[in-house]
Each structure stands twice: as structure tokens, then as C-alpha cells.
Amino acid sequence: MKYSLPATAAVGLSLLIAQPAFADAETEALKKEVKALEARIAQLEKKEAQDKKNQQAQTQQAPAATGNNTGNASIEKRLAIVERKQEVTQEYTNAKDAVTPKFSYTPARGLVLATPDNQYALRVSGYVQADDRSFLNPNNKDGNTDTFLIRSARPVVEAKLTDYFDSRFMVDFGKGSTTLLDAYGDFHPMPGSDLFSLRAGEFKLPIGIERWQSESDVLFVERGQTTNLVPYRDTGIMAHGQLIPDQLEYEAGLTNGAVDLATPTNTGDTDNNKDVMGRIFVHPLTWSGIEALSGLGVGIGGTYGKHQGGVAAGASGLTTGYATFGQRTFFTYRATSFANGPQRRINPQLTYYYGPLGIMGEYVADTQEVKNGTHDMNLRNNAWEGVASYVLTGEDASFDGVTPAHNFDPRSNQWGAFELVGRVSQLDVDRNAFGTYADPSVSARSAFETTLGGTWYFSRAVKFNLDFSRTTFEGGALGNYDHQDERAVLSRVQLRF
Amino acid sequence: MKLLPTLAIFTALAIGYQPPSAHAADAIELLNVSYDPTREFYDDFNKQFIAYWKKKTGQDVTVDQSHDGSGKQARAVIDGLKADVVTLALAYDIDVIASKGKLLPYDWQSQLPNNSSPYTSTIVFLVHKGNPKHIRDWDDLIRSNVQVITPNPKTSGGARWNYLAAWAYANKKFDGDEGKIKEFVGKLYKNVPVLDTGARGATTTFVQRNIGDVLIGWENEAFLAENETGKGKFEIVHPSISILAEPPVAVVEKNATRKGSLEVAKAYLQYLYTPEAQELVAKYYYRPSDAAVAAKYSNRFPQIKMATIADFGGWKEAQKKHFDDGGTFDQIYSGK
Numbered sequence: 001m002k003y004s005l006p007a008t009a010a011v012g013l014s015l016l017i018a019q020p021a022f023a024d025a026e027t028e029a030l031k032k033e034v035k036a037l038e039a040r041i042a043q044l045e046k047k048e049a050q051d052k053k054n055q056q057a058q059t060q061q062a063p064a065a066t067g068n069n070t071g072n073a074s075i076e077k078r079l080a081i082v083e084r085k086q087e088v089t090q091e092y093t094n095a096k097d098a099v100t101p102k103f104s105y106t107p108a109r110g111l112v113l114a115t116p117d118n119q120y121a122l123r124v125s126g127y128v129q130a131d132d133r134s135f136l137n138p139n140n141k142d143g144n145t146d147t148f149l150i151r152s153a154r155p156v157v158e159a160k161l162t163d164y165f166d167s168r169f170m171v172d173f174g175k176g177s178t179t180l181l182d183a184y185g186d187f188h189p190m191p192g193s194d195l196f197s198l199r200a201g202e203f204k205l206p207i208g209i210e211r212w213q214s215e216s217d218v219l220f221v222e223r224g225q226t227t228n229l230v231p232y233r234d235t236g237i238m239a240h241g242q243l244i245p246d247q248l249e250y251e252a253g254l255t256n257g258a259v260d261l262a263t264p265t266n267t268g269d270t271d272n273n274k275d276v277m278g279r280i281f282v283h284p285l286t287w288s289g290i291e292a293l294s295g296l297g298v299g300i301g302g303t304y305g306k307h308q309g310g311v312a313a314g315a316s317g318l319t320t321g322y323a324t325f326g327q328r329t330f331f332t333y334r335a336t337s338f339a340n341g342p343q344r345r346i347n348p349q350l351t352y353y354y355g356p357l358g359i360m361g362e363y364v365a366d367t368q369e370v371k372n373g374t375h376d377m378n379l380r381n382n383a384w385e386g387v388a389s390y391v392l393t394g395e396d397a398s399f400d401g402v403t404p405a406h407n408f409d410p411r412s413n414q415w416g417a418f419e420l421v422g423r424v425s426q427l428d429v430d431r432n433a434f435g436t437y438a439d440p441s442v443s444a445r446s447a448f449e450t451t452l453g454g455t456w457y458f459s460r461a462v463k464f465n466l467d468f469s470r471t472t473f474e475g476g477a478l479g480n481y482d483h484q485d486e487r488a489v490l491s492r493v494q495l496r497f
Numbered sequence: 498m499k500l501l502p503t504l505a506i507f508t509a510l511a512i513g514y515q516p517p518s519a520h521a522a523d524a525i526e527l528l529n530v531s532y533d534p535t536r537e538f539y540d541d542f543n544k545q546f547i548a549y550w551k552k553k554t555g556q557d558v559t560v561d562q563s564h565d566g567s568g569k570q571a572r573a574v575i576d577g578l579k580a581d582v583v584t585l586a587l588a589y590d591i592d593v594i595a596s597k598g599k600l601l602p603y604d605w606q607s608q609l610p611n612n613s614s615p616y617t618s619t620i621v622f623l624v625h626k627g628n629p630k631h632i633r634d635w636d637d638l639i640r641s642n643v644q645v646i647t648p649n650p651k652t653s654g655g656a657r658w659n660y661l662a663a664w665a666y667a668n669k670k671f672d673g674d675e676g677k678i679k680e681f682v683g684k685l686y687k688n689v690p691v692l693d694t695g696a697r698g699a700t701t702t703f704v705q706r707n708i709g710d711v712l713i714g715w716e717n718e719a720f721l722a723e724n725e726t727g728k729g730k731f732e733i734v735h736p737s738i739s740i741l742a743e744p745p746v747a748v749v750e751k752n753a754t755r756k757g758s759l760e761v762a763k764a765y766l767q768y769l770y771t772p773e774a775q776e777l778v779a780k781y782y783y784r785p786s787d788a789a790v791a792a793k794y795s796n797r798f799p800q801i802k803m804a805t806i807a808d809f810g811g812w813k814e815a816q817k818k819h820f821d822d823g824g825t826f827d828q829i830y831s832g833k
Contacts, residue, residue: 077708080706080707080708081690081691081708083706084691084702084706084708085690085691088691088692088693088694088698088702091693091694091698092652092694095569095652095694099572
């Protein structure tokens with residue numbers, strides 16, 4: 001198929017503006033004609049019935065009138081013409097549809113322009129998140145600043161290039177920087193089957209169930225402590241698919257090896273080693289037919305790779321720091337520490353959805369060999385979290401967000417959907433890290449977060465989050481004291497297009 | 498983890514991957530993209546050719562058919578339909594495949610005899626048995642009590658032949674006065690209650706839906722309706738002037754070369770000119786190009802005065818003057 005997407009886009013837009021096609025006006029005229037003929041037939045039938053009645057009442061047979069029969073035959077012919085015209089009009093419409101690009105917009109899917117045969121399609125969507133961060137520590141905000149900010153501004157462009165290939169491109173202009181987040185292509189060698197696809201480029205890894213959730217669907221303004229220990233994005237190749245449709249999905253790949261929580265820089269790998277990663281996720285009880293059980297999902301994922309940091313590598317190969325809910329860094333390695341060997345992550349995951357109730361949980365064990373001077377040690381950091389949500393207005397909770405049954409429209413007494421959310425999460429840094437590899441006077445050993453919040457879904461496209469969070473620490477202050485609690489109120493308006 | 502073993506695994510997967518359709522090396526599959534009315538003819542012809550080729554070469558051939566309006570089929574081939582051969586209603590449609598699709602040479606028409614037309618036809622009238630409206634010639638089609646069925650020349654190749662046949666008659670009647678010719682043809686199209694998209698649709702309207710008093714169409718379609726599909730219900734009227742319709746055939750060389758079917762595709766079209774195939778041509782009421790076979794069936798096909806496309810300056814000129822946007826058809830039909 002030879003379609004020029006820019007030309008197709010021009011045609012699609014002109015069709016949006018263009019007057020109704022000849023077929024629509026013609027169809028309306030035909031419909032009017034049919035209605036008029038139907039009325040005329042009803043009249044004639046009534047008259048015929050009356051005539052028959054009159055004939056039966058009379059003693060003498062009157063000669064049968066031929067005018068009505070001739071009139072009926074003529075009307076039948078006209079009806080046949082009208083019906084055939086409608087069929088032919090539909091043929092013209094079908095022929096036109098077969099060559100006219102398809103153009104549609106919904107908040108859920110964005111703007112979609114597709115060739116008539118759906119072999120090529122371009123989808124433009126995105127979202128903007130405008131946040132407010134307020135900290136409630138009365139005397140000392142401890143480096144936290146009350147601020148408004150554009151947390152994310154992400155246009156997304158996706159293209160389908162026949163049934164075999166598609167691609168995705170997403171950039172983030174939030175927080176005053178420009179970051180390429182997604183730039184990958186997928187190859188589907190078996191169109192129509194989800195069994196196996198191959199992805200190459202930069203993409204999100206399925207390690208960390210809360211991280212795996214789309215930014216626009218996350219329940220809270222910021223993710224929990226487990227996300228500190230998993231990669232953000234990485235570059236490489238990944239096979240993915242569903243071994244059993246809707247029941248068992250898998251991902252397995254080879255990537256450069258991203259450090260914990262790091263924002264991608266796209267400057268290439270700092271060493272010759274690559275990480276392998278994989279995950280399987282199952283819905284083990286969908287076969288049961290019991291609705292209350294079929295929403296359970298469990299999985300396990302992990303990564304393994306050798307990371308080598310240091311002066312020669314130009315980077316430490318370690319995380320730049322673990323962050324609180326309010327996005328303050330509460331732990332970093334010393335500047336002289338660097339990765340000096342394998343990093344392993346293991347990540348069991350759980351989700352459960354049943355009607356308006358949603359539950360999510362995970363655990364991450366992250367072991368990394370770290371060196372500082374002559375000291376070399378495997379350090380193991382752990383994190384866990386549990387999340388619960390409940391949609392007060394009765395809509396279904398889901399991993400992919402809530403769709404209000406009725407969009408916000410006060411004129412119709414409709415207010416959208418409301419969801420209550422709660423989370424507890426904790427991150428523990430290996431005690432052996434402190435002293436040699438991390439400074440205990442500035443880095444906390446542990447952070448425990450509790451967050452309560454709510455989300456108001458005005459529609460699928462617009463939502464408002466409000467979260468109250470308290471994070472307590474062990475260590476992280478001078479004299480081995482505990483860093484003061486962080487008490488934060490974060491809110492967000494998200495607009496999806 | 499080392500890169501090379503991993504790459505070896507992925508390479509093995511790629512080599513093992515088989516595309517969905519793989520064919521045996523010595524069997525050939527041809528796709529014949531044709532226009533509407535040739536379905537029955539090519540059903541029979543294909544069986545004959547397959548048997549002939551098997552006997553001659555021992556090679557198995559299957560032939561798939563695609564039928565639709567001629568112009569629509571040409572566009573489909575340009576847009577990627579992998580035709581090995583095209584057997585369309587008019588040379589203009591194959592010219593477009595050559596010029597826009599670059600799938601066959603510009604001089605394609607000279608590569609087979611009779612301007613690559615193994616059979617011809619003409620345009621006639623099909624009327625109800627007994628000819629109740631006494632339709633004898635084109636003048637009768639503009640009477641106010643006559644309803645005419647003919648397809649839309651903007652969408653149907655056959656309809657363009659119909660239009661040009663009417664124009665040819667009016668041209669002779671009015672001695673080339675274009676204003677009067679347009680008026681005549683305009684009156685004819687005012688009598689068309691349903692403008693079908695294609696020739697087959699027009700036949701459906703007239704034969705099955707019993708709409709109209711006369712169907713203008715291909716002679717072969719008219720014979721089929723008279724003798725088979727509508728046996729006993731219709732009769733053919735040959736007008737005093739018609740047009741020589743030369744449906745051409747061509748190998749889509751680029752597709753056939755890519756598919757490795759070039760030799761068989763050429764043989765397929767050449768077989769159309771053999772006496773056996775020409776007998777089949779006559780059986781399905783096309784006028785054979787073979788003189789001997791044509792003579793055998795001369796009683797079936799009356800000799801009538803026929804204009805040719807050359808009288809209109811060739812298809813390129815005819816398309817531009819009559820059927821392009823703003824052409825004579827748009828001028829007379831928009832006034833309906």
C-alpha cells in the first residue's frame with residue numbers, strides 16, 4: 001500500500017471540515033420519498049378496503065376499478081427504484097469508505113489517523129501533570145520547597161506499520177528538562193496472536209509493578225519506596241507476549257543495565273556488560289469462573305548484570321539516590337563508591353481487583369557489589385509496599401485506571417468518580433553500607449512511608465489527586481539521629497489527550 | 498552476560514521463523530485481476546489452461562480470480578494487489594497501471610495480437626420479452642416513457658463504452674454539433690432512475706429487480722441474460738450504431754517477475770488466442786478475435802456499424818474530455 005502519511009493527514013483534516021457527502025443528502029431525500037410513498041400506500045389500502053366494503057353492501061356488482069391497481073403497480077415500481085437507489089448509494093458509500101482515511105478522536109485513545117484497511121495508523125496522545133508540593137514541617141522544611149511544578153508533559157506518538165510492526169515515541173518536557181523516555185519498535189511475527197513479539201529500543205521494564213503502571217494511571221502523585229530499587233527505563237531488546245491469553249504473560253530481554261531509579265540519558269552503556277531481565281505474571285484463577293478470584297494476579301521478575309563504575313567508566317554505576325514521596329533524596333552512596341560487580345534484583349508482584357476494590361503489593365531485593373577504596377562488598381537493599389484502593393462511586397478499579405460511569409457534568413448532577421487510596425511502603429538499606437559506602441549523617445538507613453489520598457476522576461481525560469503522606473526515617477541525621485519526618489501534601493491535576 | 502551467545506540464540510530464532518505462506522518450488526499461483534462480467538468465462542478458461550499447461554510442461558498451476566469494476570481493479574493493482582495478469586475492460590485502465598504503478602511497460606498493448614484484445618464485444622440493448630416499449634434504436638431511449646438502466650461511467654469501465662456508443666450515435670445524427678449531442682445524451686441519462694456503480698450491478702437492477710425498460714450493456718452480458726440467467730424473459734436489440742469494445746489483457750511484468758511466474762503468465766494470456774480458447778470466448782458470447790472462429794459464429798453476432806475508441810482520439814483523450822471531473826458527463830449529469 002502506498003500512502004503518504006502527511007498527505008493522508010491533510011485529506012483526513014479536509015474531510016473533517018468538508019460538507020456532508022453526496023450520499024448523505026441523497027439518502028435523506030430517499031428516506032423522505034419512501035415515507036411519502038408509504039403514506040400513499042396506506043391511504044390507497046384504506047380506500048381499497050372501503051371500496052370492497054361498499055361493493056359487498058350493494059345488491060349489484062360494480063365493475064372493479066382498475067385505477068387503484070394501476071396506481072399500486074406504479075407505486076410498487078417506484079418503491080423498487082427507491083430501494084435499489086438506497087442499495088446503490090450504500091455501494092458508493094462503501095467504495096468511498098474503502099479509500100477514505102479514517103480519522104477519530106477519543107480521550108482514551110487520542111487522535112487516530114488510519115488508512116482504510118487499518119494497515120497503517122498514526123496515533124497522537126499524551127498527558128500533562130501539574131503538581132503542587134506542600135510540606136508541613138512547621139520549623140524546618142529540610143530542603144523541601146513548597147512549589148507548583150509541571151511534573152510531566154508528555155506527547156506520545158505511536159505508529160502502526162502494517163500488522164507486523166508498530167512503534168512508540170514519548171518525550172517528557174516536565175521539570176524543566178527534555179528527556180526521551182520511549183523510543184522503540186515492536187515486531188509481531190504472528191499478527192493476530194499475542195504469543196510472541198520482539199521489542200527494540202528504549203522502553204520501560206516490567207520490574208517493579210508500580211513502576212510498570214502507566215504514569216497516567218498511577219494511584220498516587222508519586223510512587224512508593226519499591227520504585228527506588230528498580231530501573232526506570234533501559235535500552236535493549238525484549239521478547240514479550242502471552243503464553244496463555246489473558247492468563248500468563250512474559251517478558252524477557254537484554255539491556256544495557258540501568259541503575260536504580262535513574263533517569264535515562266541515552267548516552268550508551270558505560271561498560272561492556274549487559275543485563276538480562278525477565279518477568280512472568282499470571283492470573284492463576286481466571287479458569288475458576290469465580291469473579292471474586294479471577295482478579296488475582298501474581299508474578300515474579302528480576303534482573304541480573306555486572307555493573308562496573310569508576311573513573312574510567314565516567315559514572316559510579318550506582319543510584320544517584322533514593323527519594324521520598326516528596327521527592328527529597330534521603331540516601332546516596334559516597335561519591336567515591338562505585339559499582340564493582342553483579343547487581344541482582346528479584347521482585348515478586350501481586351495485584352488483585354474485584355469490582356471497586358484494588359490491591360497491589362510487591363517486594364524488591366536488590367543486591368549490588370559496591371567498592372570504595374580497598375573495600376568491596378555485596379550490599380543488599382530491600383523494599384516492600386502494599387496498596388489498597390476503593391472506588392466510592394462503584395466503578396471498577398483496575399491496573400489501567402478508573403473510567404467514570406458518568407463524566408463530570410453538574411448540570412446533569414453527575415460528578416465523575418471518586419477513589420480512596422492508601423499505601424504503606426518501606427525501604428531498608430543494607431546496614432553494611434554505612435560508614436564506608438554511605439555517609440550515615442546524611443543518608444538514612446530506612447524510610448517508612450504511609451500515604452492516604454483520593455482521586456477525583458472528572459472523566460477518562462481529567463483527574464485530580466490529593467495525597468497526604470508521612471515518611472519516617474532511621475538515621476540520616478548528624479550524630480546518628482533520625483532525620484525528621486517528612487510530612488507532605490501533594491496534589492495533581494492531570495489532563496490526558 | 499556475554500553478548501555473542503545471546504545473539505546466536507536470537508539469530509537461530511530468526512532463521513527458524515517461517516513466513517505464513519510458503520509455496521512449493523515448482524507450483525505456480527497466478528492472480529488474474531479482471532473486470533465484472535468475465536467471471537463465468539475465466540472460470541472455464543482457467544480449467545482449460547491449467548490442464549493444457551500441465552500436459553505441456555508437467556507444472557501445476559492454480560489461478561485465482563478477482564472481479565470488480567475495471568477502474569477499481571486498476572487502482573487496486575496500483576495500490577499493491579499482486580496481480581500477475583490483468584484482463585480489464587478498457588486499455589485506459591491498464592495504461593494507468595503502467596504510468597502510475599510502473600508495473601508494466603508503456604508499450605504493453607503491442608505485446609499481444611489485436612492490440613492485446615483476444616476478444617471484443619459491443620454495446621447493445623436488452624429489453625423485456627416482446628419489447629413492449631418498441632425500442633429499436635438510441636432515439637427511443639430518450640422518450641419520456643422509457644426508463645434506461647446503465648451504470649455510472651465515473652465508476653464503471655463498461656459504462657464508459659455505453660456512454661461513448663450513445664455519443665457516437667448522436668455525433669452522426671447531429672453531424673458533430675456538440676451542443677445537440679450533449680442535449681441528446683443528457684436526455685438519455687435523465688431517463689436513468691438508478692445509476693449503478695458497475696455493469697454487473699446494472700444487470701442486477703434490470704434483470705433481477707425488474708427496474709427499467711432497457712438495459713444498455715455489454716453484448717456478452719445481454720446474451721447471458723437472454724439465454725441463461727433470464728431465459729425467456731428478455732431479448733436483445735442491436736442499435737444502428739454502437740462501439741467496438743476491446744477489453745485488453747496484459748502481464749503485470751513487475752509482479753510476475755518478482756513472483757517467478759512471468760513465463761506462465763505470458764503463456765496464460767497467449768493461450769487466450771488459441772482456437773480452443775477462442776471457442777470458449779464464443780461460448781460466453783464474446784466476439785472472437787480469431788477470424789476462423791469468428792466466421793463460425795457469424796450468425797450469432799450481427800454486423801453493425803461500430804465506432805472505435807480511435808474515433809474519440811484514443812482513451813487518453815476520451816477520458817479527459819468525457820469522464821474526468823468537469824468532463825461532458827459531469828456537465829450533462831449535474832443538470833439532472
